[in-house]
Amino acid sequence: MSETLVSAYRRHPLDAIFAPKTVAVIGATEKEGAVGRTILWNLISHPFGGTVFPVNPNRSSVLGIHAYPKIADVPAQVDLAVIVTPALTVPGIIEECVEAGVKGAIIISAGFKEIGKAGAQLEQKILRRAQSAKMRIIGPNCLGVMSPVTGLNATFARGMARPGNVAFISQSGALCTSVLDWSFRENVGFSHFVSIGSMLDVDWGDLIYYLGDDSRTKSIVLYMETIGDARSFLSAAREVSLSKPIIVIKAGRTAAAAKAAASHTGSLAGSDAVLDAAFRRCGVLRVDYLSHLFAMAEVLDKQPHPRGRKLTIVTNAGGPGVLATDALIQGGGELAELSDETMAALNEALPRHWSHGNPIDILGDATPERYTEAVKIAADDPNSDGLLVILTPQDMTYPTQTAEQMSRVLANTRKPVLASWMGGPEVAAGVDVLNRANIPTFDYPDTACHIFNYMWRYTYNLRSIYETPSLPIASEAEATNQRRATELIEEVRKKGRTILTEYESKQIFQAYGIPTVPTLLAHSPDEAVARAEEIGYPVVLKLNSETITHKSDVNGVQLNLTNADEVRQAYERIRQTVTERKGAEHFQGVTVQPMEKLDGYELIIGSSQDSQFGPVLLFGTGGTLVEVFQDRALGLPPLNTTLARRMMEQTKIFQALQGVRGRGRVDLEALERLLVRFSQLVVEQPRIREIDINPLFASPERLVALDARIVLHDPDLPDEELPRPAIRPYPVQYTWHWQLPDGSQVEIRPIRPEDEPLMVEFTQGLSPDSLYLRYFHAVSVSSLIAHEQLARLCFVDYDREMALVAVRTNPESGKPEILAHGQLTKLHGTNDAEFSIQVRDDFQGTGLGTELLSRLLEIGRHEKLERVVAEILPENTGMRRVCTKLGFKLQTNPETHTVQAEIHL
Structure with missing residues (x-):
């Protein structure tokens, strides 16, 4: 091998675009105002440490630099080709680049899928050839790429962005130029400045992963028009958002949504609301205004994240405090309630006529010392999650001195501090003082409150993702009968039907442990009477139809029937109405159900398909007026109990479910579990297109599905074309049973x-030597069992990484315990993966490590990985022996003094 394995598998393919050593500009020209001239000039006038080659078959030189007729004539290996020729020529140029070994390309040219079918066909031709050679492409139809920190400017923008720590990616080239102009005025710097274009190849996920690995990037800011590959975006954002803020503004919020499905759920789940749910699920912060985009990047970089939504406001004028309060509460935030200790301290420090509440109005004659004392007391209040300090310039105000003293006293606070120094030149020096102290300032206090509301929502979303659920998935799996549900759906599909009757739908729910009201079928008036007497009066009759989904459209529900005559009459009314309005063939009898005494709440739980994200879940206020109230929350499956609770918390009905006006509290934990099982149903039964329970009756005594509706995809739709969840569900197929040498069983x-507590015990049982061999340096157990660290191990994105645990039941305690942990992680930008294995000391040498690694390799083959690699310390003879046994090639790296293991799958 010409280079060590470690350098080979650590190199990122996008380095060819963002850190090239050689760049060819294909279409370079000297024509004034031409894109090819501007790009070449930007590259040579901003040194990036590499060489630039103009390519133009009609000129011997461009801008004084020797030009070459085609890429094959360039006398060096080209890393990056920037293509600015007409669209029809680009497929041929990409072919030439592939043959010349070019690994990265930026296609500036327009005229592709944005012009219609012919342009889309050109794109596919380009993509097929590039993928065959593992060439990565940004564009087409883009402005280009800047890396201001290194000096690379492969764009046709006027000027070079200032270096900084914010990465900006935009689908709009025009917006890029506007933001660039704005950044010069506001002195904002960038680590990367990327116009992504129409995302033929490199997409959001690729760039988020790349920037997540970049040490110079502290936050990632996106201007998005389309999301592209939803699973790629969510997978990357969910991983990177744990360490770096990702802030997005999405155009098209008020555009007409795609046609809603013919269900309550579908009509409520507009595409933009689904996008909001997706952003929440992966920890991305969505802002509403372009002006907020970079403000949030600054604030999240400079300030700690708030624990909650309660803000304390300190002001020297009542009006601005009131405006701030309105903005805070309208955005979902709350005023912190001042503690008794805080009130006492403020009474002692402030004049008698201060506001005696929050906002803390310290009066117009406030001195720097009064401000300083007030903000110190307010910051120490345990009820407060953040602090906003407002200053209005009055005759006796000293904005600069106040800023200086306040900055010193708040230097070590662990709560976010925002400031609004209102005014112009009079407060400018104070604003500079605050900014130098990393206290973000805003012209207006309501803007600051908008920013605080974004901050606590960002914290809330991240906490939702990585908060350990209370209930193991296995407990819910045991309560389900997936096979029975699948068989029922296949029976309906074989008949060429797409609509399940209510009776069939309720059988599906019962298979997943979702309680339903007793439901009996009747195909004649006499049979209906017999079923009613079996159940007991009063009863409800409902239409049973294989084609009609909404029974209310045909008066298909008859309530509170108290005797046999009423049942017969109700049966005939339903039959007659259906026959007259739809036809006799749409009537397959009725279902008979008990007339429930409804002293509780009507909820709706449903799922419908989104064109980008696949199945989407809905929870909210149900009943016949569900579309009117519009009280609902959306989420992406699969759910755990934490995510189910977060969905519930977003609705207005949630407050009532906790008990109001003398009513008891609904069993929220049971409702969480029901939502988890419902999401499991949606994930495990991909043939379902639409499904809802409306109403789901909820009272302190019980939860029960009163009505059920399921619609399937077209029976002829192949399995591989069924929509898939945007978030990969738990891969139950990768489960095996194995026997230890002593005969005990291991799963x-x-x-x-939910394995986080078990991982804590597992880690605490490892010896210092085992930890050293795993992490290559001495590491404390306390750091490894911190929630933030374990979240990275237990909250696995199964689409990008696969972590296996070997679990057995402890023979003495009868409780589960983890004996070994192994992980297979895809290397960003490649189809390779890196593995790691850790076996508890007392089970080393039992063959468990070999078994675990062999299972990881089996998964790698099934997931179509090309290669698996690892770094191993030379003294880790056990792992070296296991790798050799399983067919890995081992090679010593003299630079790192480690052993590199590699196997091609």
Whole structure:
């Protein structure tokens, strides 16, 4: 091998675009105002440490630099080709680049899918050839790429962005130039400045992963028009958002949504609301205004994240405090209630006529010392999650001195501090003082409150993702009968039907442990009477139809029937109405159900398909007026109990479910579990297109599905074309049973978030030597069992990484315990993966490590990985022996003094 394995598998393919050593500009020209001239000039006038080659078959030189007729004539290996020729020529140029070994390209040219079918065909031709050679492409139809920190400017923008720590990616080239102009005025710097274009190849996920690995990038800011590959975006954002803020503004919020499905759920789940749910699920912060985009990047970089939504406001004028309060509360935030200790301290420090509440109005004659004392007391209040300090310039105000003293006293606070120094030149020096102290300032206090509301929502979303659920998924799996539900759906599909009757739908729910009201079928008036007497009066009759989904459209529900005559009459009314309005063939009898005494709440739980994200879940206020109230929350499956609770918390009905006006509290934990099982149903039964329970009756005594509706995809739709969840569900197929030498049974399965307590015990049982061999340096157990650290191990994105645990039941305690942990992680930008294995000391040498690694390799083959690699310390003879046994090639790296293991799958 010409280079060590470690450098080979650590190199990122996008380095060819963002850190090239050689760049060819294909279409370079000297024509004034031409894109090819501007790009070449930007590259040579901003040194990036590499060489630039103009390519133009009609000129011997461009801008005084020797030009070459085609890429094959360039006398060096080209890393990056910037293409600015007409669209029809680009497929041929990409072919030439592939043959010349070019690994990265930026296609500036327009005229592709944005012009219609012919342009889309050109794109596919380009993509097929590039993928065959593992060439990565940004564009087409883009402005280009800047890396201001290194000096690379492969764009046709006027000027070079200032270096900084914010990465900006935009689908709009025009917006890029506007933001660039704005950044010069506001002195904002960038680590990367990327116009992504129409995302033929490199997409949001690729760039988020790349920037997540970049040490110079502290936050990632996106201007998005389309999301592209939803799973790629969510997978990357969910991983990177744990360490770097990702802030997005999405155009098209008020555009007409795609046609809603013919269900309550579909009509409520507009595409923009689904996008909001997706952003929440992966920890991305969505802002509403372009002006907020970079403000949030600054604030999240400079300030700690708030624990909650309660803000304390300190002001020297009542009006601005009131405006701030309005903005805070309208955005979902709350005023912190001042503690008794805080009130006492403020009474002692402030004049008698201060506001005696929050906002803390310290009066117009406030001195720097009064401000300083007030903000110090307010910042120490345990009820407060953040602080906003407002200053209005009055005759006796000293804005600069106040800023200086306040900055010193708040230097070590662990709560976010925002400031609004209102005014112009009079407060400018104070604003500079605050900014130098990393206290973000805003012209207006309501803007500051908008920013604080974004901050606590960002914290809330991240906490939702990585908060350990209370209930193991296995507990819910035991309560389900997936096979029975699948068989029922296949029976309906074989008949060429797409609509399940209510009776069939309720059988599906019962298979997943979702309680339903007793429901009996009747195909004649006499049979209906017999069923009613079997159940007991009063009863409800409902239409049973294989084609009609909304029974209310045909008066298909008859309530509160108290005797046999009423049942017969109700049966005939339903039959007659259906026959007259739809036809006799749409009537397949009725269902008979008990007339429930409804002293509780009507909820709706449903799922419909989104064109980008696949199945989407809905929870909210149900009943016949569900579309009117519009009280609902959306989420992406699969759910755990934490995510189910977060969906519930977003609705207005949630407050009532906790008990109001003398009513008891609904069993929210049971409702969480029901939502988890419902999401499991949606994930495990991909043939379902639409499904809802409306109403789901909820009272302190019980939860029960009163009505059920399921619609399937077209029976002829192949399995591989069924929509898939945007978030990969738990891969139950990667579960095996294995026997230790002593005969005890071990289950090897993918890790779950609920395994965090078991991982704590596992880690605490490892010796210092085992930890050293795993992490290559001495590491404390306390750092490894911190929630933030374990979240990275237990909250696995199964689409990008697969972590297995070997679990057995402890023979003495009868409780589960983890004996080994193994992980297979895709290397960003490649189809390779890196593995790691850790076996508890007392089970080393039992063959468990070999078994775990062999299972990881089996998964790698099934997931179509090309290669698996690892770094091993030379003294780790056990792992070296296991790798050799399983066919890995081992090679010593003299630079790192480690052993590199590699196997091609």
